[in-house]
Amino acid sequence: MRLDLDPVLDLENAELRAALQRAIDQKTKPLGSLGALEHLALEIGMIRKSTRPVLEQPQMVVFAGDHGLVKRGVSAFPQDVTWQMVENFLAGGAAVSVLAKQHGIALTVVDCGVAHDFAPREALRVCKVAPGTADCSQGPAMTMEQCLQAIRNGQELVRGLPGNALMLGEMGIGNTSSASLLLARLHGVDLVDCTGAGTGLNSEGVQRKIAVLREALAANPDTGDALDALASLGGFEIATMVGAMLQAAAEDRVLLIDGVIVTSALLVAAKIEPRVLQRCIYSHRSGEPGHQYMLEALKARPLLDWGMRLGEGSGAAIAWPLLESACTMLRDMASFASAGVDGQAV
């Protein structure tokens, strides 16, 4: 074992599940009539171990990192956009900035390995392993020591966060390549099926991207180990998210999962500790093609299907009020008995 993990306990508890289902069924509504909101309420109740769950001090953490593979032309945008967008997150002008503010979600940005030196800011955490990964078409993106350092950084970061709900977002030009590579390596999906336009490559660009990603798989032979896959094909922001997810799950926080890159980190975390998945809610289905394969592999049912493909945690921020509605329904709706409504259908 190369990682010190806090214990993650199995959440399956048939009594609590039955109590939650009873509480939901006794609310003043025809059975099942709140549809997916009822399912969401049950899942949150299971994670928070309560028939009256309260989600407190929601946190959005955006993990940023640069990718050596970008020099091979796998993205429609230049590497500098990573640090420029970090500045935009901190200045309050990015999608995730305005959506987090709209919903009262605290925003922290983490420099996990951006090729830029930032001036210190209150909302910026610097956990820089190195200024960008190595080009994984030539060999491993990071050393195992760097990979473990990034995971530890993520664990440490979450230990210091308030609240019981964590949204993860990311920023990293080139990181849809890592997401496709991790999916191909960990679940055997063909790169042709799971590689997409990312920030906006045209179809020739996607073909070139696939060819480069094939080189990356060939340059990093499969050892059958998820940590090796992460170190050789991932990114610093992805590895830091893996640590954050493992820690958040160990603390029974609700994990609201964003798009294809965040989900690629979850693929790795779930190989290390499958019970992480018991704490996850999936905000949306990304328009990036690999995401559908990831969701299937994880047996995940996303809340929204809006063709979003921005990342940053934007999908999680938009889905957040649905989680609040699910908790409000469980806590505040009257039951047939308390409201004096006849609950027997004729």
Ligand SMILES: O=C(O)c1ccc[n+]([C@@H]2O[C@H](COP(=O)([O-])O)[C@@H](O)[C@H]2O)c1
């Ligand atoms: O989250 C998603 O599903 C998603 C899909 C496509 C692109 N992105 C974002 O776009 C960037 C990566 O795209 P690319 O083309 O540079 O690999 C990175 O900053 C991600 O946040 C994000």
Ligand SMILES: Cc1cc2nc[nH]c2cc1C
């Ligand atoms: C402008 C821009 C904003 C982003 N946010 C997340 N990834 C991004 C990529 C680009 C190019």
